[in-house]
Each structure stands twice: as structure tokens, then as C-alpha cells.
Amino acid sequence: MPFGDLKAVRKAITEETAAILVEPIQGEGGIRVLPGETLRALRQLCDEHGLLLVLDEVQSGVGRTGRLFAHEWTGITPDIMAVAKGIGGGFPMGACLATEDAARGMTAGVHGTTFGGNPLAMAVGNAVLDILLDEGFLEGVARKGLLLKQGLAGIADTFPEIVDEIRGEGLMLGIRCRKPNALVQQALRDKKMLVAPAGENVLRLLPPLTVSEEEIQDALERVHTAFEGIATATGD
Numbered sequence: 001m002p003f004g005d006l007k008a009v010r011k012a013i014t015e016e017t018a019a020i021l022v023e024p025i026q027g028e029g030g031i032r033v034l035p036g037e038t039l040r041a042l043r044q045l046c047d048e049h050g051l052l053l054v055l056d057e058v059q060s061g062v063g064r065t066g067r068l069f070a071h072e073w074t075g076i077t078p079d080i081m082a083v084a085k086g087i088g089g090g091f092p093m094g095a096c097l098a099t100e101d102a103a104r105g106m107t108a109g110v111h112g113t114t115f116g117g118n119p120l121a122m123a124v125g126n127a128v129l130d131i132l133l134d135e136g137f138l139e140g141v142a143r144k145g146l147l148l149k150q151g152l153a154g155i156a157d158t159f160p161e162i163v164d165e166i167r168g169e170g171l172m173l174g175i176r177c178r179k180p181n182a183l184v185q186q187a188l189r190d191k192k193m194l195v196a197p198a199g200e201n202v203l204r205l206l207p208p209l210t211v212s213e214e215e216i217q218d219a220l221e222r223v224h225t226a227f228e229g230i231a232t233a234t235g236d
């Protein structure tokens, strides 16, 4: 469905429809934040039509946005949720969470997988959650996210010919570029800063949640210097 187009979603629902699946914040799509009212409307649509609301929080979950899960900013609850990446803190691990009601069809043995329930992965996930749920950790992510976003917004003001928009939540931020994002990515790489490209000509900044405020300042200086280099090279 076109992003955020509730009318189109409503029109697409038929008797065959089982569920609506969305990312609260699209990662590969270009750090596109689904507005809270849209997610709440999708929840309502699911309730009206007896559909499951499935959230993909593989990128946005596990503290990335400053809440345990990104959908918590909107006050809704999904029926099923996919979680991976952050939950393993670098170790390969994923999880599928479901409400008791939605899980009625998933009895033991129905959802088998070779490495599922791996004891080492489970121990790692537990350790990650211990740190994440420690007092003040998530607030710290939100605070550091704001620091990075505000710093990037300042850089965007200085280099409007390079930056179109800064978007995202917490430490899941995107720079929408006016120059080809591959060019901007390379300029940042030359300053020893790794960012990932995404849709809509966006570069994703996804620092570890344990990043320090000093490291954020250092990163902002590198972005500024890299953009100065681009501006000089392109004569903007």
C-alpha cells in the first residue's frame, strides 16, 4: 500500500484479508515514521474487520527509539510483533511475539525452526534486556537521540544544498540528501564514519545505544567536516 494511505488500505481489505503488517518506522524504506494517528487508525481498522495487526519492529524495536518498542509512542498494542537485530546485541537472534489470543493457532511444534530457542542466543537476549531495562537507559537513548537530531538539524541549516530533511526517532535517524546519498555516504566514510543507505535518498544513522554524548559530538563534527568537503568540491 502507498505509505500512510489509510484510504487505500481500507479499500484493499477483502474477506480474504487476514492481517495488516507494518513497520512503525520504515528502516530500509528511508526512516519513514508512520504518524501515530495512522498507526492508531490501522489498529482500529483491524479491530473493526477482525484482522491481526502485525508490527515489524526488527529495526525500530528493542530501545532504538528511546522506548522498548517504537509502537509504545502511539499507545497501541499489536497482535503479533517481529523482533530481531537489537535484541541480540550483535548476536544472531530473532523473536516472534504474540498476544495469547493471536497465538491460539501457534501451539508447540507448529512453529518449528532449526536454531529456535538456542540457549546461548536466549542468554544473550536476556543480557541485552537487563542493560536496556536498567533504570534510566531508555531515557538516555531518547536524550542522546535528541542531541544527535538537533545537531544534525543545525548541520542541515548550514548545508541546505546537501540536506533536505532530518527525520526519525531516538537513535534511528535519517538524513534525506539532496545530493546522491552514495556520494554523501562516501564523504562520511572518508571521515571514518559508517552510515547505511536507504530508500528516498536517505542515509541512516544507527549508532549503538551505548554511544556516549562525546561520541555523538565527535560524529557531528565529522558530518560537518564531510559536508564542508562536499560543498567545496561541488561549488555549492
Ligand SMILES: Cc1ncc(COP(=O)(O)O)c(C=O)c1O
Pocket (backbone or CB within 6 Å): 023, 027, 028, 056, 057, 058, 059, 084, 085, 094
Ligand atoms: C524491518 C526489517 N524486518 C525484517 C528484516 C529481516 O530480518 P531477519 O534478517 O532477521 O530475517 C529486516 C532485515 O534487515 C528488517 O530491516
